[in-house]
Amino acid sequence: MQAGWAETDWDVLVAGGGNAALCAAITAAERGAKVLIVESAPRDWRGGNSRHTRNFRCMHEGPLGPLTGAYSEDEYFDDLLRVTKGRTDEDLARMTIRASEACLTWMQDHGVRFQPSLSGTLSLSRTNAFFLGGGKALLNAYYRTAEALGVTAVYDAEAVHLDLEDGFFAGAEIRAGGETHRVKSKTLIAASGGFQGDIDWLTRAWGPAAENFLIRGTPYNRGVVLADLLDQGAEPVGDPTQCHAVAIDGRAPKFDGGIVTRLDCVPFSIVVNRDAERFHDEGEDVWPKRYAIWGRLVAAQPGQVAYAIIDRKSRELFMPSVYPPIEAGSIAEMAGKLELDAARLEATVADFNAACRGGRAFMPTELDGLATEGLEPPKTNWARPIAEPPFHAWPLRPGVTFTYLGLKVDDRARMQTAGGGAAANVWAAGEVMAGNILGEGYLAGIGMTIGTVFGRIAGEEAAKHVRN
Amino acid sequence: MSATDAIPGSDAARAEARRALEICNACRYCEGYCAVFPAMTRRRAFADGDLDHLANLCHNCRGCYHACQYAPPHEFALNLPRALADVRQQSWADYAWPGFLARAFRDRGAGLAVLLVLAVAAMFWLAGAVSGSGGGFYALIPHGAMVAVFAPVFLFALLAMAVGGARYWRATRDLGAAPAHGLHHAMTLTNLKGGAAEGCNFEDGDRFSQARRHFHQATLWGFLLCFAATAAGTVLHYGFGAPAPYDLVSLPKLFGVPGGILLVIGAGGLLWLKRRADPALGVSRGAGGESAFTVLLFLTGLTGLALYALRQTPAMPALLILHLGAVLALFLALPYTKMVHGLYRTLALIRDEGEKRKTKP
Numbered sequence: 001m002q003a004g005w006a007e008t009d010w011d012v013l014v015a016g017g018g019n020a021a022l023c024a025a026i027t028a029a030e031r032g033a034k035v036l037i038v039e040s041a042p043r044d045w046r047g048g049n050s051r052h053t054r055n056f057r058c059m060h061e062g063p064l065g066p067l068t069g070a071y072s073e074d075e076y077f078d079d080l081l082r083v084t085k086g087r088t089d090e091d092l093a094r095m096t097i098r099a100s101e102a103c104l105t106w107m108q109d110h111g112v113r114f115q116p117s118l119s120g121t122l123s124l125s126r127t128n129a130f131f132l133g134g135g136k137a138l139l140n141a142y143y144r145t146a147e148a149l150g151v152t153a154v155y156d157a158e159a160v161h162l163d164l165e166d167g168f169f170a171g172a173e174i175r176a177g178g179e180t181h182r183v184k185s186k187t188l189i190a191a192s193g194g195f196q197g198d199i200d201w202l203t204r205a206w207g208p209a210a211e212n213f214l215i216r217g218t219p220y221n222r223g224v225v226l227a228d229l230l231d232q233g234a235e236p237v238g239d240p241t242q243c244h245a246v247a248i249d250g251r252a253p254k255f256d257g258g259i260v261t262r263l264d265c266v267p268f269s270i271v272v273n274r275d276a277e278r279f280h281d282e283g284e285d286v287w288p289k290r291y292a293i294w295g296r297l298v299a300a301q302p303g304q305v306a307y308a309i310i311d312r313k314s315r316e317l318f319m320p321s322v323y324p325p326i327e328a329g330s331i332a333e334m335a336g337k338l339e340l341d342a343a344r345l346e347a348t349v350a351d352f353n354a355a356c357r358g359g360r361a362f363m364p365t366e367l368d369g370l371a372t373e374g375l376e377p378p379k380t381n382w383a384r385p386i387a388e389p390p391f392h393a394w395p396l397r398p399g400v401t402f403t404y405l406g407l408k409v410d411d412r413a414r415m416q417t418a419g420g421g422a423a424a425n426v427w428a429a430g431e432v433m434a435g436n437i438l439g440e441g442y443l444a445g446i447g448m449t450i451g452t453v454f455g456r457i458a459g460e461e462a463a464k465h466v467r468n
Numbered sequence: 469m470s471a472t473d474a475i476p477g478s479d480a481a482r483a484e485a486r487r488a489l490e491i492c493n494a495c496r497y498c499e500g501y502c503a504v505f506p507a508m509t510r511r512r513a514f515a516d517g518d519l520d521h522l523a524n525l526c527h528n529c530r531g532c533y534h535a536c537q538y539a540p541p542h543e544f545a546l547n548l549p550r551a552l553a554d555v556r557q558q559s560w561a562d563y564a565w566p567g568f569l570a571r572a573f574r575d576r577g578a579g580l581a582v583l584l585v586l587a588v589a590a591m592f593w594l595a596g597a598v599s600g601s602g603g604g605f606y607a608l609i610p611h612g613a614m615v616a617v618f619a620p621v622f623l624f625a626l627l628a629m630a631v632g633g634a635r636y637w638r639a640t641r642d643l644g645a646a647p648a649h650g651l652h653h654a655m656t657l658t659n660l661k662g663g664a665a666e667g668c669n670f671e672d673g674d675r676f677s678q679a680r681r682h683f684h685q686a687t688l689w690g691f692l693l694c695f696a697a698t699a700a701g702t703v704l705h706y707g708f709g710a711p712a713p714y715d716l717v718s719l720p721k722l723f724g725v726p727g728g729i730l731l732v733i734g735a736g737g738l739l740w741l742k743r744r745a746d747p748a749l750g751v752s753r754g755a756g757g758e759s760a761f762t763v764l765l766f767l768t769g770l771t772g773l774a775l776y777a778l779r780q781t782p783a784m785p786a787l788l789i790l791h792l793g794a795v796l797a798l799f800l801a802l803p804y805t806k807m808v809h810g811l812y813r814t815l816a817l818i819r820d821e822g823e824k825r826k827t828k829p
């Protein structure tokens with residue numbers, strides 16, 4: 001940790017240490033500002049949820065870097081509309097989409113390396129640029145770039161309070177090394193993420209079921225800065241009672257399980273709850289499109305748990321998961337291993353198998369229309385009997401990716417106040433303001449787009465403010 | 469592979485590599501770094517032979533470690549470079565012939581130091597025991613005596629490496645082979661480029677650098693040039709009746725002098741990089757043995773250059789004995805030390821290219 005950081009008068013204080021924070025810090029430092037990053041995580045865990053990311057969704061008129069074909073503003077916006085069901089700010093969203101095109105080159109210029117999209121990934125080589133090595137490699141590059149520009153980053157340092165008077169930021173209380181420091185800075189950029197690391201807050205928002213949720217990313221996104229700014233009259237945006245959750249392996253760690261806990265077996269399985277009953281159409285659509293709804297579905301089941309069960313035929317059809325499946329030679333044995341009622345599970349499987357009428361070719365990579373008949377809920381694609389041992393099962397639990405509640409901003413990333421108008425010297429970027437654009441749902445790689453675009457704008461505006 | 473059972477820790481090393489690869493295979497963020505990751509995705513389970521193959525494909529560039537969201541202190545404590553380094557070292561011992569020699573040198577630099585001293589002493593004794601009748605070096609040790617010592621050692625090293633290589637080749641025969649492409653990757657060290665990343669993460673945390681690749685290439689080409697110099701000398705001696713010493717403008721010297729310089733720069737550079745590198749990302753034990761071999765390469769180059777520079781001075785006899793001792797130790801140790809990685813790495817690259825072509829849709 002750099003000595004004297006607490007006593008220095010800073011131009012720009014960046015609260016947070018992920019992608020948006022680094023883009024802001026680098027941009028401000030390149031414009032001559034003296035920048036301090038306070039990252040609440042220790043150095044080994046720096047980078048917030050960005051350390052778990054792997055790609056960046058990017059508009060482009062023609063082939064660009066690792067991206068093939070073209071991805072127009074309108075197509076990008078339509079994709080966003082579809083996942084958010086219209087809950088977005090069109091002007092802000094379109095500005096972000098247009099700005100994404102120039103970001104790719106900027107990222108390369110600041111050390112980020114992209115890779116051609118290879119095997120095993122979702123087929124996204126047209127819309128998403130993949131970071132070589134993933135988000136942690138991107139962060140390593142940005143921290144090196146920031147360091148070379150003279151940015152100071154302190155770890156294990158949390159902004160616990162921001163002094164805000166009539167929308168004017170005057171200084172911050174930073175807790176680091178067991179002490180609370182009062183740090184002076186001319187401007188503040190809030191890039192501190194959501195609050196999903198604070199289980200109590202999640203429980204207040206969602207209800208007691210949230211105690212059974214797993215958090216896919218960092219435990220350091222506790223929403224301290226967000227809560228502090230909202231308490232002092234910042235204008236909120238996004239649904240405070242909602243979080244984005246996917247169904248992940250129920251054996252995953254409470255925090256930071258990341259990508260390897262994802263399960264791709266659902267389309268080829270039947271999914272039952274604790275009562276050994278099915279509760280949703282497992283074959284509704286190809287998995288990338290349905291992946292996100294299963295978090296919510298499982299969260300609504302008793303005990304927030306479910307079990308996906310396949311038979312031998314489907315074993316090789318999807319990406320391996322990190323935890324080996326639970327294996328059994330019969331459905332009754334499987335029920336015993338999953339601690340489900342054996343008779344009910346056998347009945348559920350028998351009913352499902354009887355409703356599988358076949359008659360069409362099984363095609364694992366497209367909607368094959370191989371559906372059940374007379375079954376509720378139906379399985380509308382890939383419906384094949386679960387009949388050939390060995391049987392494999394995976395427990396499913398909701399895995400929270402991020403929260404929607406955030407700080408309202410304008411197109412210059414300025415934090416808005418509840419009284420109306422923008423704060424004079426406070427900007428926000430990244431997950432802490434993503435709710436402006438993502439009212440619900442998620443579009444792969446758009447989190448990094450929002451973070452990069454708003455991080456750069458915030459850094460530029462803060463540096464401009466300092467110069468004047 | 470009966471040696472497997474005899475070496476403690478073999479199962480533990482492979483179990484850890486298997487655990488690591490199963491996590492990697494569910495993640496795949498590193499697929500752009502090197503050949504290990506695409507090869508890994510072609511498998512869903514990892515038998516011992518798969519582990520040996522992937523471990524020998526790994527160049528220990530460490531890019532994947534610094535990019536890893538599961539590296540310590542994460543509870544998954546993923547350290548793929550170390551896990552593969554341990555299996556790699558284990559695999560060389562398992563494939564080596566005869567097995568008891570592999571275990572003599574595997575872990576410790578001390579074994580090599582003793583070998584070097586013994587080799588120098590043997591040369592010293594040889595110089596005293598036989599009286600030379602030729603000119604130059606051969607006044608000290610006659611050509612016939614040198615051949616009598618070095619030819620068997622060289623042939624034995626070749627045989628031992630051939631047996632080990634053949635064992636590995638058989639164990640991986642299902643993968644196919646593409647020799648030209650594999651050799652290309654071996655000679656240019658494509659896999660140390662880190663994909664689009666411009667190098668590896670060896671000596672300075674997550675900073676990418678080409679230093680290790682360049683020093684390794686200097687070592688490799690230096691070694692090959694020195695070898696070519698010896699071969700050229702042999703041809704001149706027997707084919708053209710032109711014994712050493714040779715002028716600067718002669719094949720042995722045109723190969724040997726640049727070769728020696730490259731070897732000294734390369735091996736010296738590798739030792740310097742290794743001092744700066746994080747030992748936690750290399751083998752769990754036996755790093756001393758790895759370094760000792762690089763020291764031996766460095767000494768071989770250095771004594772060779774010194775011998776050439778000071779061949780007309782009274783230092784010549786001592787330098788000749790030192791140089792020949794170093795060369796003798798080098799060849800004796802070749803099949804049983806880190807040096808053997810060149811053989812297995814090349815074979816693994818040839819297999820990998822073969823497998824790529826076989827599995828292409």
